[in-house]
Amino acid sequence: MLIDTHCHLDFPDFDAERDEIIERARQAGVTQMVTISTRVKRFETILAIAEKYENVFCSVGTHPHNADEELDITAADLVRLSAHPKVVAIGEAGLDYFYDNAPREAQAEGLRRHIEAARETGLPLVIHSRSADEDMAAILTEEAGKGAFPFLLHCFSSGADLARIGVDLGGYVSFSGILTFPKSQELRDIAETIPRDRLIVETDAPYLAPKPFRGKRNEPAYVAHTADVLAESIGVTKGEIAEITTENALRIFSKMPRL
Ligand SMILES: [Zn+2]
Numbered sequence: 001m002l003i004d005t006h007c008h009l010d011f012p013d014f015d016a017e018r019d020e021i022i023e024r025a026r027q028a029g030v031t032q033m034v035t036i037s038t039r040v041k042r043f044e045t046i047l048a049i050a051e052k053y054e055n056v057f058c059s060v061g062t063h064p065h066n067a068d069e070e071l072d073i074t075a076a077d078l079v080r081l082s083a084h085p086k087v088v089a090i091g092e093a094g095l096d097y098f099y100d101n102a103p104r105e106a107q108a109e110g111l112r113r114h115i116e117a118a119r120e121t122g123l124p125l126v127i128h129s130r131s132a133d134e135d136m137a138a139i140l141t142e143e144a145g146k147g148a149f150p151f152l153l154h155c156f157s158s159g160a161d162l163a164r165i166g167v168d169l170g171g172y173v174s175f176s177g178i179l180t181f182p183k184s185q186e187l188r189d190i191a192e193t194i195p196r197d198r199l200i201v202e203t204d205a206p207y208l209a210p211k212p213f214r215g216k217r218n219e220p221a222y223v224a225h226t227a228d229v230l231a232e233s234i235g236v237t238k239g240e241i242a243e244i245t246t247e248n249a250l251r252i253f254s255k256m257p258r259l
């Protein structure tokens with residue numbers, strides 16, 4: 001049994017066969033999925049998917065790529081929308097300096113609003129951080145000083161310092177298919193240093209399919225391949241990694257029921 005804590009089931013990639021994809025996930029032992037919001041404007045669509053399937057939950061928030069389009073969304077708006085029983089997280093928000101699709105000031109402002117909503121609701125903030133380790137560490141440290149908030153560093157591909165700072169602030173670290181790529185030895189080494197009670201797994205589908213599906217469209221069923229590599233990296237069995245990551249996911253996504 002595994003939980004895919006991060007996928008994008010609303011993306012058009014899945015329109016033609018969403019039922020089949022969710023069924024394949026079930027057959028692969030994926031009990032629950034969290035479909036992650038990238039635009040609050042699309043919230044109705046995401047919520048409709050979460051409402052259709054008992055084992056699909058969702059988040060509400062604005063991806064850093066779209067930060068400048070949604071600066072009209074306040075922390076209070078996020079809090080209000082997150083009251084729906086199927087909404088179990090805030091985000092994804094963060095900093096992406098690899099693509100720089102939105103101005104960095106807009107990304108930071110959006111991130112801080114999402115932090116405020118996570119602090120107020122107690123729902124975990126799904127953080128997207130790419131090529132922005134120093135600024136992310138600074139914002140998380142400063143904001144945690146104002147009051148704790150639950151968070152996870154999703155699709156972790158940053159350096160060891162950000163992992164350590166995140167863990168020290170109470171955060172969780174989520175690994176995607178990147179962990180399975182041959183060149184990701186540094187990431188596997190970082191995984192070994194993270195306390196076991198802070199490790200979770202995700203697909204980030206339709207992106208980043210793990211080995212042996214690399215380059216193809218990803219889907220929640222494939223999370224097992226990332227979990228297998230995580231198990232090897234930290235020296236536990238497949239059964240143990242399933243239990244560890246599932247218990248951790250249910251702890252951080254505290255509003256998501258055990259199914
Ligand atoms: Zn992301």
Ligand SMILES: [Zn+2]
Binds near residue numbers: 007036
């Ligand atoms: Zn994502």
